[in-house]
Amino acid sequence: MIVPVNSRQLTATVRTSSVLSGDGAKRLVALAAVIVLAIAISPAASDGSRIFLDPGNLTDILRQVSIIGIISLAMTFVILTAGIDLSVGSILAFSTSLTAMALTRFWPGSSYATHLLLTVLLATAGSALAGTLNGAVIALLDIQPFIVTLASMIGLRGLTKWLTENANIDIGFGQDVAAEFASIFRQKTLVIGSYAVIALVFWVLLDRTVFGRHVRATGDNETAARYAGLPIRRVKAIVYTLSGLLAGYSGVLYTAENHQGNPNSGVGYELDAIAAVVIGGTRLSGGKGSIAGTIVGTLIMGILTNMLRLKNVDSNVEMMIKAIIIVLAVAIQKQRKAV
Amino acid sequence: MTDVLRAENISKRYGGVSALKNVNFAVRPGEVHGLMGENGAGKSTLIKILAGATKPDAGRILLNDQPASIHNPLDSQRLGIGIIYQELDLFPNLTVGENIVIRNLDFPERSIVNFRRIDSFCRPFLEQVGFAGSTRAITSSLPIGQLQLTALARALSMNARVILMDEPTSSLADDGAARLLELVRKLRATGISIVYVSHKMDEVFSVCDRATVLRDGETIAVAEIQSTTSDTLIRMMVGRDLEKRERSASSLTNKVLLSVRGLNTKKLREISFELHEGEVLGVAGLVGAGRSELGAALFGLDRLETGEIRIKGRKAELRSPAAAIAQGIGLLPEDRKLQGLMMQMSVLENSSLSVIGRMQSFGFINRQQERKAVEPIYQQLRLKSSLPSSSVSALSGGNQQKALLARWLMIDPDILFLDDPARGIDVGAKQDIYRIIATLAAAKKGLILVSSELPELLTCCDRILVLSEGRLAGNFTALEASQEAIMAAAISTQRSGTG
Numbered sequence: 001m002i003v004p005v006n007s008r009q010l011t012a013t014v015r016t017s018s019v020l021s022g023d024g025a026k027r028l029v030a031l032a033a034v035i036v037l038a039i040a041i042s043p044a045a046s047d048g049s050r051i052f053l054d055p056g057n058l059t060d061i062l063r064q065v066s067i068i069g070i071i072s073l074a075m076t077f078v079i080l081t082a083g084i085d086l087s088v089g090s091i092l093a094f095s096t097s098l099t100a101m102a103l104t105r106f107w108p109g110s111s112y113a114t115h116l117l118l119t120v121l122l123a124t125a126g127s128a129l130a131g132t133l134n135g136a137v138i139a140l141l142d143i144q145p146f147i148v149t150l151a152s153m154i155g156l157r158g159l160t161k162w163l164t165e166n167a168n169i170d171i172g173f174g175q176d177v178a179a180e181f182a183s184i185f186r187q188k189t190l191v192i193g194s195y196a197v198i199a200l201v202f203w204v205l206l207d208r209t210v211f212g213r214h215v216r217a218t219g220d221n222e223t224a225a226r227y228a229g230l231p232i233r234r235v236k237a238i239v240y241t242l243s244g245l246l247a248g249y250s251g252v253l254y255t256a257e258n259h260q261g262n263p264n265s266g267v268g269y270e271l272d273a274i275a276a277v278v279i280g281g282t283r284l285s286g287g288k289g290s291i292a293g294t295i296v297g298t299l300i301m302g303i304l305t306n307m308l309r310l311k312n313v314d315s316n317v318e319m320m321i322k323a324i325i326i327v328l329a330v331a332i333q334k335q336r337k338a339v
Numbered sequence: 340m341t342d343v344l345r346a347e348n349i350s351k352r353y354g355g356v357s358a359l360k361n362v363n364f365a366v367r368p369g370e371v372h373g374l375m376g377e378n379g380a381g382k383s384t385l386i387k388i389l390a391g392a393t394k395p396d397a398g399r400i401l402l403n404d405q406p407a408s409i410h411n412p413l414d415s416q417r418l419g420i421g422i423i424y425q426e427l428d429l430f431p432n433l434t435v436g437e438n439i440v441i442r443n444l445d446f447p448e449r450s451i452v453n454f455r456r457i458d459s460f461c462r463p464f465l466e467q468v469g470f471a472g473s474t475r476a477i478t479s480s481l482p483i484g485q486l487q488l489t490a491l492a493r494a495l496s497m498n499a500r501v502i503l504m505d506e507p508t509s510s511l512a513d514d515g516a517a518r519l520l521e522l523v524r525k526l527r528a529t530g531i532s533i534v535y536v537s538h539k540m541d542e543v544f545s546v547c548d549r550a551t552v553l554r555d556g557e558t559i560a561v562a563e564i565q566s567t568t569s570d571t572l573i574r575m576m577v578g579r580d581l582e583k584r585e586r587s588a589s590s591l592t593n594k595v596l597l598s599v600r601g602l603n604t605k606k607l608r609e610i611s612f613e614l615h616e617g618e619v620l621g622v623a624g625l626v627g628a629g630r631s632e633l634g635a636a637l638f639g640l641d642r643l644e645t646g647e648i649r650i651k652g653r654k655a656e657l658r659s660p661a662a663a664i665a666q667g668i669g670l671l672p673e674d675r676k677l678q679g680l681m682m683q684m685s686v687l688e689n690s691s692l693s694v695i696g697r698m699q700s701f702g703f704i705n706r707q708q709e710r711k712a713v714e715p716i717y718q719q720l721r722l723k724s725s726l727p728s729s730s731v732s733a734l735s736g737g738n739q740q741k742a743l744l745a746r747w748l749m750i751d752p753d754i755l756f757l758d759d760p761a762r763g764i765d766v767g768a769k770q771d772i773y774r775i776i777a778t779l780a781a782a783k784k785g786l787i788l789v790s791s792e793l794p795e796l797l798t799c800c801d802r803i804l805v806l807s808e809g810r811l812a813g814n815f816t817a818l819e820a821s822q823e824a825i826m827a828a829a830i831s832t833q834r835s836g837t838g
Contacts, residue, residue: 209702210695217692220681227638227670227678228693228746229661287683 038307065302066195067250072273073202074243076294082219082286083145088247090156092266095251099123100169100261103178124248131244135237160263169261185256203291219286279329343368349398358384373543373550377765381556390422391415421494425505436474439493464492484515503534512625540569590617596785602646606632614785621800622789629809634756638670639663669752679743687727690745737768756787793822
């Protein structure tokens with residue numbers, strides 16, 4: 001018996017979690033193309049070498065993409081459930097403010113180690129809680145994620161500004177715990193290392209665990225997931241909690257990097273994270289996508305930014321070029337869908 | 340006689356798979372022409388090509404002996420070919436009238452919608468198909484039978500001389516199907532030709548003049564219906580002789596597995612019955628009689644207003660599907676794509692989905708264990724072993740249904756509610772599903788089988804409940820029951836409003 005198959009379905013049959021097959025290969029080619037282009041047009045240093053390839057520059061790129069990169073890892077899970085999290089930028093600002101307030105105002109007299117630990121715990125746990133709240137409202141009241149997280153994007157921004165009286169809280173310019181905090185959490189190795197470790201954990205979580213399977217099934221067909229007896233509400237509550245948690249941790253890194261808690265930080269980060277996820281081939285309709293794809297998407301955006309800045313391209317032009325890249329990247333991956 | 344529509348040597352490939360190979364197909368004026376074949380035989384592809392929804396790789400199409408070029412649906416509309424898709428292509432949020440005039444070349448569009456003009460344009464065609472409702476009704480608010488009439492009126496309003504109907508009765512209950520067949524005969528009398536795609540033998544024999552049988556993308560035969568038998572047609576469709584349809588030996592015991600007392604939900608009224616170990620209990624009734632709602636009540640989807648459900652004597656608390664599964668009730672839903680399968684996941688992932696929690700250590704899936712666990716079940720279902728890692732969306736309807744049934748065989752509930760499991764799948768897969776039902780009954784499971792096809796119920800079941808308007812209207816042992824008696828019960832309680 002003949003099974004009617006179209007070319008899209010054929011590609012779907014070879015879909016595995018590996019980066020090297022099918023869609024993954026296409027994305028790696030795209031990444032390679034961007035790298036080659038970046039090398040080709042990179043300005044030369046005084047000794048004739050390509051500035052782009054300078055180890056310092058390469059690690060700078062990784063550090064620069066880490067904050068959005070970390071946020072987009074959990075965003076991948078959210079989008080896989082056919083959801084969206086617009087509140088991550090506001091959660092990041094909330095986290096930077098909590099971090100700076102904790103360093104400058106809370107727990108005076110405690111040892112540096114305790115103080116640092118409590119600070120990071122407070123910021124990440126507070127952010128995760130904000131995420132849980134998103135997830136709980138989405139799961140229990142059955143309201144669209146777009147609306148719920150739009151509301152918390154606005155509400156959390158308001159809460160953060162109210163807590164900080166809309167002022168930046170500068171840290172790390174003296175000989176205190178805050179300075180110690182900044183010097184630890186802005187090290188390249190720690191920032192890049194955090195991104196690498198979290199990426200690995202999320203990759204394994206999605207590809208190897210029961211939870212990951214449930215996430216994909218929920219986004220693929222929520223009705224069917226209910227009929228199959230899957231714990232849909234729990235899955236949703238967890239993905240939004242993870243999203244809050246990672247946005248919160250990114251906020252900690254942001255505070256150290258910028259030496260301040262900033263209630264107005266993180267504006268538009270949700271869109272950068274969503275862009276990275278989408279460029280990485282994850283479908284906004286849910287059910288299909290990968291962490292590997294999101295990492296590639298993040299790197300493509302990061303390298304592009306770096307390349308344009310090395311060429312001193314106007315930042316407004318940079319935004320226009322990025323817009324084109326986003327559409328192109330998604331269009332290329334969509335091609336196989338044509339009848 | 341000139342053929343009103345003729346397709347010659349049509350070939351079509353999808354990727355590496357040949358869907359149609361040199362297919363010939365001809366329809367005479369004023370005939371009802373059956374198009375038959377198993378799922379995947381190429382019927383839908385051929386229909387889509389004739390309707391201009393897909394282009395063939397080779398071959399030509401002639402209308403009244405004139406070569407026609409069909410590049411898109413508007414071309415076929417211009418040429419007088421109308422189509423009623425199985426999943427109706429109406430706009431759910433528009434009115435009946437708007438659905439008929441939209442993209443209709445015979446209705447000159449203006450910038451502003453004039454409902455009176457629409458109404459007067461549509462009325463004659465709606466009357467022709469016997470649609471009595473308002474043209475201003477929103478489509479999504481109508482029952483499926485009315486939608487079909489709307490689609491048919493739309494085809495007529497486009498001056499269709501040939502109407503392609505893709506399994507038009509698959510979503511209708513027996514009474515609706517009878518009315519549709521009557522309409523088909525009426526249209527034929529006006530000289531319209533109808534291409535009638537169907538799996539159902541009795542329909543083909545009651546309405547068709549000739550039938551073309553496709554198998555594996557090739558034309559196998561064109562038969563005069565009057566001089567053929569259903570066995571001959573089935574043999575041509577499947578290419579082998581079928582196991583004779585006989586009542587399977589009953590495994591019925593007298594141990595009560597499930598007892599339902601005074602069940603009331605939004606749609607059900609005072610339902611009481613018992614299901615025994617090893618029993619196959621059929622549920623008959625018209626569409627809308629509450630057959631699927633009975634499943635919804637037993638599976639924790641609908642809230643019980645009053646009533647009691649006991650499983651093996653213990654009162655069951657069914658608040659969600661997960662709770663129902665935990666207490667030993669399973670449900671194979673009516674719509675496998677909407678309610679059953681994850682279309683972007685693999686066959687294996689779909690089958691193991693509900694039990695994957697048992698194949699893990701510290702949350703990590705043991706993939707080897709997963710693969711081993713499904714193997715015997717796929718063998719039992721005769722699902723090809725090459726399939727597990729392929730995407731479920733690449734499978735035929737029958738194999739998709741098996742992949743979903745595998746999920747339930749892995750959960751292995753004591754009670755399994757099967758909501759029209761053999762609907763719209765090919766003959767071979769149907770036989771496999773009947774065999775599985777018998778095997779499960781022999782293993783002392785209790786099965787509830789909903790079906791729109793009475794012969795299916797009569798061969799598979801020990802007992803048959805008949806629902807009508809949410810009430811229990813009949814309870815037959817299958818040996819005593821006849822199609823006539825069941826139908827009579829199914830339409831009986833129309834009078835209950837006064838009683």
